Amino acid sequence: MSQLLESFREAYRNLELLPLLTETALKKFWVEYGTETIEELEQLVEDSPSGDSKIIFAGHRGCGKSTLLAKFCRKMADKYFVVFFSISDSIEMSDVNHINILFAIAVRLMEEAEKQEVKIKSSTKDQFYKWFAKRTRTETEEFKAETSAGFDLFKIITGKLKADATIREEIKQEFLRKISDLIARINEIAAVVQNASQKEILVVIDDLDKIDLGVVRQIYEEHIKALFQPNFRIIFTIPISVLREVRMAATLTTETNNQIVTMPVSKLFKQGERYLTNSEPIPEAIAMLTDVIDKRISRELIEPETVNKIIIYSGGVLRELVRITNECCRICLRLIRRKPDDLEIKINAEVLQEAITNISIDFDTRIGSADYEILKQTYLYFTPNDPKEQRFLDLLHGLYVLEYRNGELWYDIHPIVTEILQRKRKL
Known part of the structure; x- marks a missing residue:
């Protein structure tokens, strides 16, 4: 295997279109961005007068919200019992509703308590386990085998919620007319965890911004009061487009007491300057996005002027920056296999143009x-x-x-x- 092939393989792996959620990934690839956004979130969480504030976090898909939230949650973990999870890991995205969001919160609260080895009285734990097991049809033998290691039990329950539409429907039907029972159980779990951990609860739900707009409207317009009833702090993500709808924006503003944080895209040019001849991009934005690329791919594999072109093509969206560079790596990996003796292959203007053409087709078809x-x-x-x-x-x-x-x-x-x-x- 050639060194060039292995170098591009490593870069390709580094350019996965995934948020940085683990401590290892954050240490390896994190660049400083979104400082003001983190400060806004921190202020709303810490200065909540009642301790049960509901915060809306909006932004473009791919602007770096998930990575920023992961960083924020690690920062807050010393002061709060933090539960950070993606709704896509808990529920099939096409079947998300307010009931299974709330049920997922309950599951994740217990799962995190087990993970952190929070000392909860055994009788109370067993009561909670049985409640979850009954509603997710966890087999008696399976339940008995896992109660001594409850964290594994909740992994099983999460798997069932995601994969089994029948169970999700049964949970929905059970609590559709008695949502107060589900809220009461969530608050009971939270109170026990908070008392045992001696930390106030902070739940952060990611990827709600990736569900269809029609589903978002249904959840937040029709069921927002139920969704906001748990007695602890929760941060919900939403698509940025939702805030452009007058009715939805008014509802969210009222119900959250205007606690809405919008994460902006990195602005590369001032308004209108992108189309001007010889216009210069904003240096701070270019430096930050260059750092993102440099942490993922060796400069020996990419021409310097191509780095700047990739940044401009991204529009300042972090995911687009990574996606374009990832596509360039794929093209180079194919070229290396086609021309194994060519040691000069790198991401250049020609490779970038092929990558942009491929991505253009994806845009154009829709x-x-x-x-x-x-x-x-x-x-x-x-x-x-x-x-x-x-x-x-x-x-x-x-x-x-x-x-x-x-x-x-x-x-x-x-x-x-x-x-x-x-x-x-x-x-």
Whole structure:
């Protein structure tokens, strides 16, 4: 195996499109970003007058929310009993509703208590175990085998919640008309854990921003009061597009007492400057995104000018930055196999152009003529005709449109989408 192949393989592994959730991953790849966002979250958590505040955390898909939340949760773990989990690891994403979100909170509270070896009275533990086992149809033998190591039991329960639609439906039907019973059990578990750990509870639920917009509306419009009833702090994630809907934004503002934190995309240019000849990107943003690339791929494998082009094509979205570089690595790995004697293969302008073409096809297959008009309007005037129009919200949700802030709210279209429209002579 050639050294070049192995170097690109390592870079390809480093460029997985996954958030940095473990301590190892954070140490290896973390770069300083989102400091103000972390400070906002910390202030809302610590200064909660009642200790049961509900906070909404919004941002573009791929802007680095999950990694930032993982970093934030580690920071808060000294003061709070922190439960951080992805809803996608607990529930099938197509079947998320307010009841199974609440049930997942209860499961994860107990799972984390077992993981941290919180000393809870055995009789109380057994009572909780039996309650969960009955509602998830955990077999009697399975339950008996696992109660001595409850952490494993809750892994089994989590697996059933994610894989078994019948169990999810049974839980939904049981608590649909008596949601207060489920809330009471959650609060009972939380009170026991808080008393035993001597720490107040902080639950952070990630990836709720990745569910379909229709489901998001149903959860937060129709069932927000039930979702916000647990007597402890909870941070919920939502898609940024939800905050553009007047009714939804008003509901969230009222129910959270305006405790909404929006994580901005890294702004590479001031409004309108991206299209100007010889415009210079903002140095601080370029430096941060360059650091992201440098921590994942050796500079010997990529031409310096190509690094800057990748950053510009990303639009400042962290996931797009990693996705483009990952695609470039895939192309180089194929080239090395095709030309094993060529030791000069690296990510250059030609490789990048092939990567952008591949990603362009993905973008292009999902939009049509009606979308072109919305995108053109946004490109020309930095806002659509109607920011509340459903199709615009879908484009915002899908990263065709990017939201920026610098004293005022404005929009731009993804740089790769810009090129698609230019090729089609729509711009």
